[in-house]
Amino acid sequence: MTSSTKLTRSLVDVAMGRAPADLVIRGGKWVSVQSGEIIPNTDIAVVNGHIAFVGSDASHTIGKKTQVIEAKGRFLVPGLLDAHMHVESGMVTVTEFVRAVAVRGTTGMFIDPHEIANVFGLKGVKLMVDEAQKQPIHVWVQMPSCVPSAPGLETPGSSIGPKEVTEAMKWKGIIGLGEMMNFPGVFMSDKKMLDEMSATHAAGKTIGGHYASPDLGLPFHGYVAGGAEDDHEGTRVDDAIARVRQGMKPMLRYGSSWFDVAAQVKAITERKIDPRRFILCTDDSHAETLTQEGHMDRVLRHAISEGLNPMTAIQMMTINSAEHFGLSKEMGMIAPGRWADIVLVSDLMKFKAEMVIAKGQVIAENGELLVDLPSVKYPSWVTKSVHLKKALKAQDFILRTRAVDGSEVDAHVIGVIENQAPTRHLRMKVKAENGEVKSDLKHDLAKIALVERHLATGKVTVGLVNGFEFTRKCAIGSTVAHDSHHMIVVGTDDENMAIAANELAKCGGGQIVVMNGEVIGLVDLPIAGLMSNERADVVAKKAGTVLEGFKACGCELNNPNMQLSLLALVVIPELRISDLGLVDVTKFDFIPVLED
């Protein structure tokens, strides 16, 4: 007898009362997302992690050893699913992410490990898949599609192409292709991109989309024709409507810094579009958001506050998401045959998970996790991924010039814009002093260094940045430096920059603030230089020291560490830095820092 037959037989036997259930929930209000109804006085019987029976009376399934939970009229909601998200954005491991969100009612996550893939390639993805499989909730992995994001403009930590995608599609735990963000590549019929999508389609899996442009003209139509099946990059109501009409699933995103639900939900509430193909997701949640505000429960409360009725909002993070990934036979609704993923709440609008059942097990109650999470040992290639050729010295951060001492030099300076991902390409006059150009507090001119950290080439590219408004001798470093995740260091003092780089390397990566030679802020992220295996609340607190550190150095920007982490993302205009030099992203070409 196959294991599948064994499971089915146990479900039938329990439903018929021939065998006892493992768990019975009695007397709840069944949120039947499949019929759009709330049905009172419902019992649920569970065996082998799965739902065997849902009906008005499950007493025939109760045996001596059956665990009985009295719902006492509370709502029985299918476990919440986050249809697209990056674990790395929480700066914690898969396990610690699960610890933070399972208590909130999340029982399934579809994660795109794009960041670790940029560091470790396919073996980084495998690491995430393996850790995902061990969780008490469902964690599915989307195979990253665009690694590196800008071939030729930087030395990537790793790369992924059609061959790797084809390989990964055979893995248990890979649910589809991660967001296809090279949208120009798609609408220009780039073979590599189309091959990755074909490999996914051939495997019967779901192709994630990412069309980050307001242009709904031909490029959008060309992108859609390429086969992406969802998109979370829409921001306007017309974006959502265009996507659903074209056969894509609009994923409305509500992350720590993404607020794309309010505008787009009007497609349903005002424009009366059928909501069946709309999905809610977070994309990126910081550890602090997770611990302070929540995860999909937060999205649900927000979506309801924006006018969605609770049933529709819940459908958009349960059955709709499950259907999207071809999983509606397994999850996304409370019905026989599905995993017993059930959240008990007293109030659908306020949605506070009082009890969370996942895979048939009570995993959390009133915010407390009741199960042990896997203890994952990471090999040293994972925890020691910051490879410097040698310890760095102040002189490694000198910006040299051939210009005559005392003369002025034209410089291309990266201009940070508060709360925006694009940068400005600034042209500033800077002074040559003894063969170098120094940072200049008065003109808000700091140095920015890109330290190669994957191959230990010893390469340090030095440039100039404006906008951080540092007032002190300081340096701030980060190995969270999208997308290749080299080490990026900004600072007003070469000595401090060297300290920041060396200290960060020592702890395996993370984010660091050094002022006057002292480390005043640090979140260590030893897993690939991107994630910590400490608890999310601990990591949130440590990340807080970095934010405080920015302030202490005089920087009052909102989200300065996010700004910092994007300065090497050589696909977003206008000016970025890579280990190969300064990049004019409007031309996809290098330019010198100094016109000397």
Next chain:
Amino acid sequence: MTSSTKLTRSLVDVAMGRAPADLVIRGGKWVSVQSGEIIPNTDIAVVNGHIAFVGSDASHTIGKKTQVIEAKGRFLVPGLLDAHMHVESGMVTVTEFVRAVAVRGTTGMFIDPHEIANVFGLKGVKLMVDEAQKQPIHVWVQMPSCVPSAPGLETPGSSIGPKEVTEAMKWKGIIGLGEMMNFPGVFMSDKKMLDEMSATHAAGKTIGGHYASPDLGLPFHGYVAGGAEDDHEGTRVDDAIARVRQGMKPMLRYGSSWFDVAAQVKAITERKIDPRRFILCTDDSHAETLTQEGHMDRVLRHAISEGLNPMTAIQMMTINSAEHFGLSKEMGMIAPGRWADIVLVSDLMKFKAEMVIAKGQVIAENGELLVDLPSVKYPSWVTKSVHLKKALKAQDFILRTRAVDGSEVDAHVIGVIENQAPTRHLRMKVKAENGEVKSDLKHDLAKIALVERHLATGKVTVGLVNGFEFTRKCAIGSTVAHDSHHMIVVGTDDENMAIAANELAKCGGGQIVVMNGEVIGLVDLPIAGLMSNERADVVAKKAGTVLEGFKACGCELNNPNMQLSLLALVVIPELRISDLGLVDVTKFDFIPVLED
């Protein structure tokens, strides 16, 4: 480059205007089932059979050789899908079924070749799969699950079990498991049934259901727990609601003799259940219905007349059906990447297909088929499947008795009930004459003979039947004799019965009426004794001669040939006949015809 990448590239290139479309439809009203909207002034561009672009202006995709169709404001409807049906019920081949329905707007059918599987087993299924693949519309095959339907009570033509199901799941063209009608087997955890369903589930395919009981108690719950994903056997509004709540898809059936839409559609129109998981299908359509009334267009008109709004009704035979079988990336909506299956109509309510496009090709216009259908050659094992040991004689139909001449004998008589599938188990007194019991017009007592026709065993089982009300010396024979499809002959005269059997064998099977030694009605069905490869209208006309023949013999029953064809179906109470004897279906055991 894979063929999939080539296709995608062509779609992107056309969408972007870099390559010309094969076909452009201009200026239609887009029935966007995915968003629930009707969008005027829509153009569609098609290449390689697929939709490349849908939008307000496709003029950039028109090249010199592009075929341009002016919709002139007509509706552009996704091609209609019949989510569950048996081709054999139309008494025509797959090809001839397609000929009859493609002009009506059907562009996809999900067929369960249960009948031919009972005759030929797996190779019969393969025959249908092969023919299905050659059609200009999409024909998917569901692997029959219950062959024979009553092991031990008859000599089957063939049998199917988990091994055959596992094998068939690997075939291109097999979309899932055909209706699991052994519902007691499922709720009793019969290993063979569960194994068949497991094999289907493991292949990622859809398990068709069939729960033909009004009992919505534990047996229903047990059946659901077994994993069937749809059910077309519901007849009441509560049947539909129970199914959708339990995670199944209710398939509302409107066939030639099934009228299950009106009652169940109230779940949507009155009880306001979310219609997303409701599906419309025909199950069984006779050739006459197809040619006179239509196919899914007929179901659509009916569903609308029962109060469904046209958008919902269309969704229930397009996107809902496609999603059910995991095909919504391929069909079920008008959107890029999907097959170009489009029906042009002027009126959604009256729904008359004016133009039908399937796989990107204009296949029909105003009821005329514009494409050649495949010319299928059937091997002789298919067309010569009625195997008699030798030509039958009148004495083969004698019902012998040991009773003394002139005495009365207690007989178990099959009682036909008009318009119902169940029969009555009648106990009648019959007269022994010279060692035999004869038919008796006065008491409406005819003979019924089950002639073994698969293995040429020469076995003829003779019994008695009441209810046909024959008034003449006659015999009516049929090789459509569910489910094993032996030959069944009823009659009032042994000589006529022999003629009917022999003539039927000669033409490879079908249905025949013999009166006073003359053949007065005949539809020859040489393909497995079940189907004709003539056109549906020709077959309908021939089938009409059989119905006329029944009347000429005095039988005024409604649908007498359907009654006849069910008399050997040894799973429906109360009394049936098989090649192994008379069967008391209430006890699943044999009983003698005569208590002599």
